[in-house]
């Protein structure tokens with residue numbers, strides 16, 4: 060029989076242990092959750108680390124005595140927000156007691172409801188997969204359902220009980236995985252590829268919302284165009300004359316025969332109405348019915364909400380500039 064395996068008692072003081080641990084430099088996170096009763100929970104944690112790539116797992120540990128233990132141990136989801144170099148004050152605030160940690164903190168609700176803090180360099184939205192009590196802490200293993208990162212942003216660093224706000228690399232080099240214009244790689248730096256990937260990222264979640272309304276992607280685009288046409292200046296929605304099929308095909312990026320068939324089907328489903336153009340009886344004009352308008356309005360609200368989440372890490376002026384560039388590109392200017 061092999062001898063019982065047991066650790067030897069420590070030959071160092073708790074202080075020595077702390078100081079030795081402090082030699083391990085880390086980033087700083089704020090782990091957040093929204094409890095079932097709707098309250099916000101969040102604390103500063105540097106115990107975050109990666110566990111597995113497939114499936115994507117991360118861990119962090121929480122003191123058993125922590126006030127937020129119930130919120131995290133009972134909840135199904137939480138978000139790990141990796142702080143940026145300019146967020147030291149936030150790290151201090153979310154480690155402090157007897158303060159309102161959330162006062163004036165800008166965040167958006169993540170995919171599963173956990174708050175995503177504005178200005179962070181990365182976020183990991185986790186399913187609360189497992190918990191292990193070890194010593195005076197509980198190790199939380201989270202299965203990452205969504206993750207984002209901000210390119211060219213410096214993380215806040217922590218080591219030896221101090222924060223470091225200056226990244227050793229220049230800001231522009233702080234994202235080691237971002238393809239550099241001169242490194243010769245094509246995939247990942249080519250505009251067409253990037254736009255395709257970005258389009259995929261934007262529509263990945265929204266696709267479900269479209270399907271939930273019983274619509275196809277192209278039918279959604281038709282309703283969105285009709286929604287905007289109804290808002291044309293000077294024309295109250297009810298008096299919109301409608302959009303000609305040729306124009307609709309142009310606006311939804313589809314061929315005219317495809318759109319002709321589609322709007323006939325949508326008319327049978329009660330989503331659109333077809334009228335002959337009074338100025339030219341051979342032309343068909345399309346308008347959204349109240350049912351179509353309601354479907355469009357619901358989806359537009361969801362699209363706006365999702366857009367806010369996607370752009371949350373950027374400043375308002377960065378987001379606006381990005382959209383302006385895309386508009387220019389789209390219009391061929």
Ligand SMILES: Cc1cc2nc3c(=O)[nH]c(=O)nc-3n(C[C@H](O)[C@H](O)[C@H](O)COP(=O)(O)O)c2cc1C
Pocket residue numbers: 087101102103104105106107119120121122124125126127128150151153154155156217
């Ligand atoms: C840089 C830094 C890192 C921290 N990391 C952790 C951690 O990983 N786990 C933990 O339980 N507490 C950690 N703390 C302490 C908590 O943030 C602090 O105890 C907080 O008040 C706990 O909040 P709560 O009691 O509301 O749960 C850290 C504090 C700082 C400043």
